[in-house]
C-alpha cells in the first residue's frame with residue numbers, strides 16, 4: 001500500500017482535488033484497503049469513551065466519507081473510528097465548483113463544499129446495510145440543509161431517523177460554508193438544537209434498554225473567549241455528551257504561501273494545528289475535564305496526536321494530512337503515539353488526557 005500510494009500520489013495530485021477524492025473513494029469501495037498492511041494496535045492505545053470500545057484513538061474526521069460509502073474500508077486502513085457525513089435531511093449539491101483547493105506549500109486545504117451529500121434516506125440505507133460487527137465505532141455527523149426554513153429542526157429530523165444506526169451523533173454547528181449555521185453556536189440557539197435533538201433521539205430509539213448513543217457538538221476554532229465560555233456552560237447545563245474541537249477556520253494565518261490562500265472557505269491542515277489545540281485546551285479547562293473531547297485540526301504525526309491528548313482530547317481525528325501523506329500515515333501515528341505515551345510513563349491514552357493542565 002505504501003508503494004501503491006507513492007505511485008498514485010502524483011496522479012491524484014495531477015487531477016482536480018474533487019476528482020481525486022472521488023477516485024480515492026472509488027478505489028476504497030473496490031477493496032483497495034485490503035492491501036493495506038495489517039494494522040497492529042498496541043494495547044496501550046485501546047480506550048473506552050462513552051462506553052464505546054476504541055482499538056486506537058485516531059479517527060477519520062467528517063467530510064471524507066460524506067455519503068457512508070467506505071466506513072469499513074477506513075477502519076480497515078487502521079483508523080480506530082470513522083465519522084460519516086455531514087448528512088442533511090434532503091440531498092443537496094453544495095456550492096458551485098471549484099470549491100476545493102490544495103495549498104501544497106502549506107500542507108493545507110481550503111474547502112467551500114457546502115454539505116454536498118445524498119441526504120438522509122440514502123445514508124439510512126447504507127448505514128442499515130453495514131455489518132453490525134464493526135471494527136470500530138461509526139459516528140454520524142449531522143447538518144442542516146442550506147435552504148431549510150427551520151435549520152434547528154433539521155438536526156432532529158436526521159437524528160430521529162438514524163437513532164438506531166449510529167454509535168454517536170455530531171451536531172455540526174461550525175461549518176463556515178452554510179450561511180448562518182455558525183450562529184447556532186450561540187447559547188440560546190445551541191440549547192434549542194441540543195434539546196430538540198435529544199428528544200428526537202429518545203423518540204427514534206427502538207430498543208430503550210440499550211444506552212442511547214452520545215450526542216456531541218462540533219465547534220469552530222474561531223470562537224472568541226466569551227463564546228468558548230458560553231459553550232462550556234451550555235454543555236453542562238443541557239448535558240452535551242462530548243465536543244469536537246474543531247472544524248475548519250475562516251481565519252488566514254500570516255505566512256501562508258500557496259497561491260490558493262485567499263480562496264474563501266474553511267482552512268484545514270497544518271496551519272490549523274495551534275489554533276485548534278488552543279481552543280481544545282480552553283474548552284477542557286472550562287468544562288473541567290468532565291466532557292470527553294475529540295481533538296481535530298492539523299494532526300499529521302504521533303507527536304501532534306499526543307499534544308491534543310495532553311491538551312484534553314480523549315480521542316483525535318484527522319483528514320487533511322491523509323491527502324498529503326496517504327494511508328500509511330494512520331499506522332505511523334498510532335505507533336509513534338504508543339511510544340510517546342510509554343516514554344512518559346503513561347499506561348493508557350486515558351491517563352494522558354489533559355496532562356498539560358496539571359502543574
Ligand SMILES: Cc1cc2nc3c(=O)[nH]c(=O)nc-3n(C[C@H](O)[C@H](O)[C@H](O)COP(=O)(O)O)c2cc1C
Pocket residue numbers: 061062063064066085086100109111113115141172175218246247248268269270272296297298299317318319320321
Ligand atoms: C474537504 C473537506 C471537507 C470537510 N467536510 C466536513 C463536513 O462535511 N462536516 C464536518 O463536520 N467537517 C468537515 N470537514 C472538517 C474536518 O472534519 C476537520 O474538522 C478539519 O478538516 C480539521 O482537521 P484536519 O486539519 O485534520 O483536516 C471537512 C474538511 C475538509 C478538508
